[in-house]
Amino acid sequence: MSTLLVPRSDVSEFRKRYRWMALVAFLAFAVVIGRCFHLQILRGTEYAQIAHENVIRRVTLPTTRGIVRDAYGRVLASSRPSFNVLLVPGRVMPSARPARRGVKGAEEQDSFSRVADTLRLNPDERQRLAARIRDACITDEDRSPCWRPILVREDLSRDIVAEIKQHASELPGVEVVSQPVRYYPYKNTGAHFLGYTSEINAETLAKYRPPGYENLTPEERQKINPLGYEMGDIVGATGVEHAWESYLRGQRGWEKRVVDARGRYRTGPEAERLLDAPSRQEPIPGRDLRLTIDMELEQAVERAMRPHAAGAVVVVDVRTGRLLALYSKPDFDPNDLAGGAGRERIREAFKKLYSDPLRPMLDKTMSGVFHPGSTFKPFSALAALEDKLIPPTDKERCDGYLTFGRRIFRCAHVHGKVDMREAIAQSCNIYFFKLAESVGMDRIARIANEFGLGQKTGIGVNPEAAGRIPTRSWYALRYKGQFRIGFTLNTSIGQGATTVTPLQLAMAYAALANGGTVYSPQLVRAVETSDGAVVQDFPPRVRQKAKISPENLARVNDALYAVVNDEKGTAFPVRDRTIEVAGKTGTAQTGYVNTGNDDPKKAWYLSRDHAWFAAYSPARAPEIAVVVLVEHGGSGPTVAAPIAMQIIKEYHRQKEARATKLAARETKRPDAKEAPEKRPAPGIAAPAPAPRDPAPSDPTGIPEPSPTEPPPREDDEP
Amino acid sequence: MMIRRDQARFFGMPRDSFDWTLFLTTCTIAVFGVINLYSATSVARAALSDIYIQQVYWLVLGGILGGVVAVIDYRHYERLGYLLYGVGIVFLVLVFILGKDIRGSSRWIAIGSFGFQPSEFTKLFLIIALAKYLHDDPRTEARGIKDLIVPAALTGIPTVLIMKQPDLGTALIHLCIFGTICMLTRIRWQTLVGIAVSVAIAIPLAWTYLMKDYQKQRVLVFLNPEENLLGSGWHAHHARVAIGNGGLKGQGFMQGTQNQFLFLPDQHSDFPFAVFAEDWGFLGCFVLVSLYAFLVLWAIRIAATAKDRFGAVLAIGVGALIFWHAVFNLGMVTGLLPVVGVTLPLFSAGGSSVVTIMLGIGLLMNVSMRRYWGSPTRTGLLLRD
Secondary structure (H helix, E strand, C coil), rough: CHHHCCCCCHHHHHHHHHHHHHHHHHHHHHHHHHHHHHHHHHCHHHHHHHHHHEEEEEEEEECCCCCCCCCCCCCCEEEEEEEEEEEEEEHHHHHHCCCECCCHHHHHHCCHHHHHHCCCHHHHHHHHHHHHHHHCCCCCCCCHHHHCCCEEEEECCCHHHHHHHHHHHHHCCCCEEEEEEEEEECCCCCHHHHCCCCCCCCCHHHHHCCCCCCCCCCHHHHHHCHHHHHHHHEECCCCHHCHHHHHHHCCCCEEEEECCCCCEEEEHHHHCCCCCCCCECCCEECEEEEECCHHHHHEEEEEHCCCCEEEEEEEEECCCEEEEEEEEEEECCCCCCHCCCHHHHHHHHHHHHCCCCCEEEEEEEECCEECHHHHHHHHHHHHHHHHCCCCCCCCEEEECEECCCCEEEECCCCCCECCCCHHHCCCCHHHHHHHHHHHCHHHHHHHHHHCCCCCCCCCCCCCCCECCCCCHHHHHHHHCCCCHHHHHHHHHHCCCCCCCCCCHHHHHHHHHHCCCCEECCEEEEEECCCCEEEECCCCCCCEEECCCCCHHHHHHHHHHHHHHHHHCCHHHCCCCCCCCCCCEEEEECCCCCCCCCCCCCHHHHHHHEEEEEEEEEEECCCCCCCCEECCCCCCHHHHHHHHHHHHHHHHHHHHHHHHHHHHHHHHHCHHHHHHHHCCHHHHHHHHCCCCCCCCCCCCCCCCCCCCCCCCCCCCCCC | CCCHHHHHCCHCHHHHHHHHHHHHHHHHHHHHHHHHHHHHHHCHHHHCCCCHHHHHHHHHHHHHHHHHHHHCCHHHHHHHHHHHHHEEEEHHHHHHHHHHCCCCCCCCCCCCCCCCCCCCHHHHHHHHHHHHHHHCCCCCEEEEEEEEEEEHHHHHHHHHHHHHHCCHHHHHHHHHHHHHHHCCECCHHHHHHHHEEEEEEEEHHHHHHHHCCCHHHHHHHHHCCCCCCCCCCCCHHHHHHHHHHCCCCCCCCCCCHHCCCCCCCCCCCHHHHHHHHHHHHHHHHHHHHHHHHHHHHHHHHHHCCCCCCCHHHHHHHHHHHHHHHHHHHHHHCCCCCCCCCCCCCCCCCCCHHHHHHHHHHHHHHHHCCCCCCCCCHHHHHHHCC
């Protein structure tokens, strides 16, 4: 009993320690409370902000790219949905995830084999996909790739999409995402001016999103990147798609969504509570464009150019400078390059296009420069007339050649005595050599510049080439040696250093036709909203007025009329009596010399001349100017001129057909009765060989150049 | 007469000396813990949603066991001290033979469908063993290094075994309990300096040879908290965000977004305090941390009033157990300390942890009830020699 009443052991050793321990314990917990105060009160708002950002995700809402239409509302470029399939690895194949304490894996079933069946994967693809999923699921922590969707298939057929949607409940972790892909219904036709779209490249993106972009304020971002480019965005790469990108693109919208750590969206009142206003900004769809192009005419151009490998055609309204057709050959299908088909196919298409020696990616109407050949002669003639150096009625004698010093300059034929009108109509080089001798290079260059040759037209679509109209000073810079009169002679007939683009030539001929007004070529007529309201209408823009006296211009126009309608005119053989055309043929030497590296076939092709025909119609009251260039086509009168004729004829036929249709619509009531009566109307314009047509055997009126007959040469031979 | 009165009582429990303060404090924390677990596991984690029920079961079981422990006079534990300690060590060794492998370390022994973590209980056995040693070795003069050899060995054996599992957090708790109990005794200052120097040498050695890569990673993350937020810093960062998001008054029960939207990892085992802080804010945290502080201070008070050395060391040991668990866990969750897997007493889900704490509380109650000189008990009579 007593042992229990006395202390069994002495606790005095511990006595002094309790107070210290209590103090330490108190301080430790005080520090914890202090830390809580620091986190929750002092930095509370900051952390609340982070917490808010954690659960709120700003989802961008896609915008739709504007539609491009032609002058009559036909759709040239629009967007179609492409269905892509994404898989969330951890949900498609839960068995690939590491086993976890507390979480039973059995309740989730693998849907992988069903998914693979639905997507029609072959065994090889199936294996690769399974390996990809297993790699992603090495860990299944929050935010591991296990929960990040991976892209499996692009541009699925609608059947498979429907199947996936129908069995969605049995296919967990499979998402179908619709993504707009650019679509060009006319395929190759008009591909050059229309251009194509592609994914934004790293270089461009770096320009819009320089390093440190993420840390900028929204205002600064807006300034650097007004269109809000992001990685993977689709942008216009060439043509109208590129040049009018800022109109077509539209503006993305956004919406705030509540997400959890695994990126799953949460809905319901408890999630709504967290959303702060504004919670949504609607996307602004891109603007639609209405072009000046008439796609029906463009197709006619394409048909007319079909027999030839390469070339360019420009059709322009001489009264406004609006381009009705703009065609460059060979062309490409922008659908192959515009995504949708998948990266692999795009790469292949590019490889093919860029290895083609005929350069399909080059827009030859404005980026290609060529010697204009004889189509340049009217401007030389104008130079002589303007400065009254040569009376137009003076005749020069053409013996088929001319000697200057030791060099002989040749003509295509022996024309005998010709005046200016005949010289242009028959394309006599000798006359122009003599003319050039007295006029000089600089005067010719001045007139050519008056008509906009050798200068960029400012169409602003594809990278435009300027071409070149040489002057004495240009030669002085270029050649160290003495200036030779031969340079002037070559310039007068559009050879030597003289180069133009087909577009320039078309605008210059349009100016010849309309009395000297040089228009800026116009491709986009109006900008419209997606519901058709016109936002911006572009009136014709006059670039300059050529300072030419009307009588001189009339004289040249008369000569151009003679080219087609005079019996000795170079284009007389392809004349079509149903249409009135004035124009000028051209057969431009390419200056190709086979150095022995090219194989004979290629050398033969490259040594052939470029065939030109520049014309306007109707000759008395011109509406359109047409320039046809057939690269290495041979002779202008036999190759290029018939194409131009066909195009002009087609233009008039279509115009008439439209007028008939319009008339039919205006007299709406007797619709049924009127329609059959009107039907023959377009038939009038249909090809009907004129009695005096020199090629009666060819019902289409296109005389094919016969390869056995050497084409008549009308140019000099240096 | 006195004996008769005592014998009349149920198990000799001195009813008027029942420690209501200790009991109520414990119950309050436990209730908070269960409520918090309900919030922590309620959302979108179907597999976890019954955890709070299990926690209640464990609390009840722990309460019953704690009651039993409290009723038996602690002098029996003194008598059987080394035996209990030996049993604990045997279990630790068994872990290596029977252990279940979870996330690269084996800490568990499976009994039926339950996992049982011996290293949790070893803490108590260590406290009892140390208490017995100090009880049997009363000193009046300061202790030197020689006097620390036996307690160090007693601590070292389980600590090394636990380090081998590996379980850095529990091993650390063992060392801290040992340190705290050493501080209770009077040690020569030269010895303290010696120990400090050797620890300073030991830390780099442990870094190179003992610690696993993931453990090193955690320390590195602690030293550079803003770096690598998506990787190893994820836990610490999101715990801080959740606490900060609580603000003054909190988001409300089950309204904390960081927990509800799965941003908090391990929210029921290691980070329940972050859930609590987000739901209840600074006011809730203040109350909870105060409760822990009060519990620890009360344990010190019990030690101070204990009637013998064994009881005092026992109380200080259990107090240290609660203190270090709470401080390490709170420090880790609030970003004051590196992430070590130490549970928050009565808040973290887990059977072994809850039962251990309840047994510890039972021991405290035991010492507290028998603090008076004149309160012999029926079981006490057996000890009379």
